Amino acid sequence: MDMLANLALGFSTILNIVPVELPGIGTVPLPMNIILCFIGCLVGTLIGVLPGVGPIATITMLLPITFQLGNPTGALVMLAGIYYGAQYGGSTTAILVNIPGEATSVVTTLDGHEMAKQGRAGVALGISAIGSFFAGCVATIVIAALAAPLTRVALLFGPAEYFSLMVMGLIFAVVLARGSVAKAVIMILVGLLLSTIGTDLETGQERMTFGFGPLSDGVDFAVLAMGVFGFAEVLRNLEVSESRDVVNKPIGRLLPSMADLKASAAPILRGTGLGALLGILPGNGAVLGPFASYTLEKKIAKDPRRFGRGAIEGVAGPESANNAGAQTSFIPLLTLGIPPNAVMALMVGAMTIQGIIPGPQVMTRNPDLFWGMIASMWIGNLMLLIINLPLIGLWVKLLKVPYRLMFPAILVFSCIGIYSVNNSPADVVFTAAFALFGYSLIKLGFEPAPMLLGFVLGKLMEENLRRALIISRGDMLTFMEKPISATLLVIAAVMLGLALLPSVRKSRDEVFTE
Template sequence: MDVIANLGLGLQVALEPTNLLYCLLGVLLGTAIGVLPGLGPVPTIAMLLPLTYGLAPDSALIMLAGIFYGAQYGGSTTAILVNLPGESSSVVTALDGYRMARAGHAGRALATAAISSFVAGTIATVVIAIAAPLLAGAALAFGPADYFSLMVLGLIASVVLASGSLLHAIGMILLGLILGVVGTDINSGIARFTFEVPQLADGIDFVVIAMGLFGIGEIVANLEDETSRTAIMPKVKNLFPTRDDLRRIIGPTLRGTAMGSVLGILPGGGAVLSSFSAYALEKRVSKNSAQFGKGAIEGVAAPEAANNAGAQTSFIPMLTLGIPSNPVMALMIGALMIQGIQPGPSVMVQQPTLFWGLIASMWCGNLMLIILNLPLVGLWVKMISVPYRYLFPAIVLFSVIGVFTLSNSTFHVYLLAGFGILGYIFKKLDAEPAPLLLALILGPMMEEELRRAMMLSKGDAMVFVSRPISATMLAVALVLLALMVAPALRKKRESAFHEDS
């Protein structure tokens, strides 16, 4: 009954005209950036962060969340029609979806993707509504040592699951931790890593780093990869799947939803890991496994359900523990902090309308997507032909204006340029900056919890292994570290990411 009452409260918030408008704006923008290869939810949300200063907290989070799961829809549309996955999570969908389109079944493939995503989104909303309060209640039993160990585990997991070199991932985490402590120490009042620059006394603004690394850096790198593509869209007809299609996609949709719901919660998880795992699982258990890669409708349903479920359940650790499971959730925490809200279990108690309104809006957004996306297929495909050289100046201008308005300081603009260059260098070195963003968010929180734990234990470091929760977290982190140095596993990991790319 509590879940029903809470969802009722959330629907009251989500159905407010203003929030419905921002939800619609978010899912439409998310679909658009999902369609365009090279753009994605991370750089888009990073560039939109300055706008959230003037919005109500619930409207801001609803819009940003809509961008995230809306991008999963958009990526699948072009993956099916023209074999151009707009999102990395839609790469798997293209394997069978594009084959179906080539065979004249584009409408069935699109309908399957839409239905599977909507079912997964609906179930994932219920999963969040049930699991989040339970996890938040358990988190209330966490002490400072437990929180510190949990954050250590989150950072270690981000290293394991990050693509590219392990050394690069570790380096990104260390750099993120260093950037996180720039500014004045709140306990001693001593300036750290400011190099006598007064503008750094309050630290480096999270928005500047996010927009530089992911906004400017990613887009500049994409300019080099621009190729001339001519998108020839196949005819889309018969958007309603047959009865046999529905029978075949029920199992894959439910299994993909279950896989995505679980993997979305894990650090480093989310839509990409969920879609690849669900496809691999379905290929093993399906009666039509021989058709996979040749136009199997199950190969569209499973990853589409998984990526949407994974995108939504990744909100659970962010909302309840204040721990981001992927870069998008790190940006969401940044948006909460901009609004003066500290993520964690207290959000559910202190901001119930925000918490439940965001959850209920996910169902509203998924409903909007299934109603709007199929009629607008032609528009989304035409967007592929927009050259990056036209998008880039507008993106840079928008980013500079957004950063300048943070404090009306040109210093932030210089920082944006610096981090943009740094993001481009990371791209050229194949160093994924996502672990840096996670460490940037978790670093100050880790330092605070470490100090609290040491003060309460009167300097006894054994508190981290004497508490069962903390000891368990550290043990899991040690196991992950041991697995990282295992040569056989490292080769499999590198091979998997090589195939992924």
């Protein structure tokens, strides 16, 4: 029962009580990690609930603040809390305003918003919270059970296997990205190219820096993310004329009736299973969960016509899948050190700044951080249940804040954050430049999320590629001769081939445009 012992270690890390000095009161013993998790969930929901601000933008905005926390466990627990909060906030906007915060809550708008129009917004929010909590519990156990064995597998990986695994991850991300496959590949390549700027790790030579001091450490992660996701997003939103469809109907009671619960129980179970399974994929599998769950529920329903007209199964299933996937997508990051999507790429950025290099060694070297983070997932889900349901009135009020006031606040907040990372006004200017860059990319029809993934994986990929080729003395065939590496590359090639097939391509477009 290693797993139980490990989880116990995790919970004891989270519940750890440390003396904190409060101004005016003196030293008080406080469970700091729990408080940080709570603050993360609260602030994450608070910002994530603003229409047009998805989880990526929310995390980017709050990232610099977590840098200020000296303790890595606290910072990561808080970030994870922010992520769940933002995710739940996105579902809230999907139900109440019909604006999905990100791809995974698109499906929720179909039936969730219909329910809200029928005056059942409360029930929709309630079942979404309950489903998410259940999915969170299951996903936590899945992670705890899989973490140790997967980490052992990861330790068998040499540089060639690592490189192939990352290639596969990037190809999955391309296949699952919205829009054209070629454009997604290009975004990843641009991200990889950006990652090569700075000092070369092996020779110490400066690459593409023009002898400009601040660039010799490479492009700052927070600056890139804030510019391309935070500020370019603001520019994009400014052009969309504001027509918010906030439901005027009362929210209604939050607790679902027995009949509702009975109808949702099976969809929640199925959604959790699908979401957890798809979330583990090294590409961005988590986006598929809600779509798969919705399609499944519609297919096995006695009366499929109810879907799209406020069927509670259409909220319960996808919302559970959404949360399960959001959590199990931590598995590739925690065990292999490979972020499967842009949100996890942000987590890598945060870990690196705290001095932790993600990978299989985290579990052995920082067991309290590793298991603490896993325990915090469950606690974060519990907190969401506790925070969200009573505060629903506040979230509804926030939904009515007009964008003309929201974005200056977002900008001021983010600017102070980005300035505070290095106390450097130049960083703010760089961020502005990346904002223009991101804005042009959007205008040229590119979706910038894969770029961040490429940027984060770039250094690691180059390092492993170079190492693998040194070992094989320059023989490229080494990637096909090692069985694990060859399998991974073949899977990647098959996936890419499938995505380019006309028939699959058509259905893929349908999934993403629905």
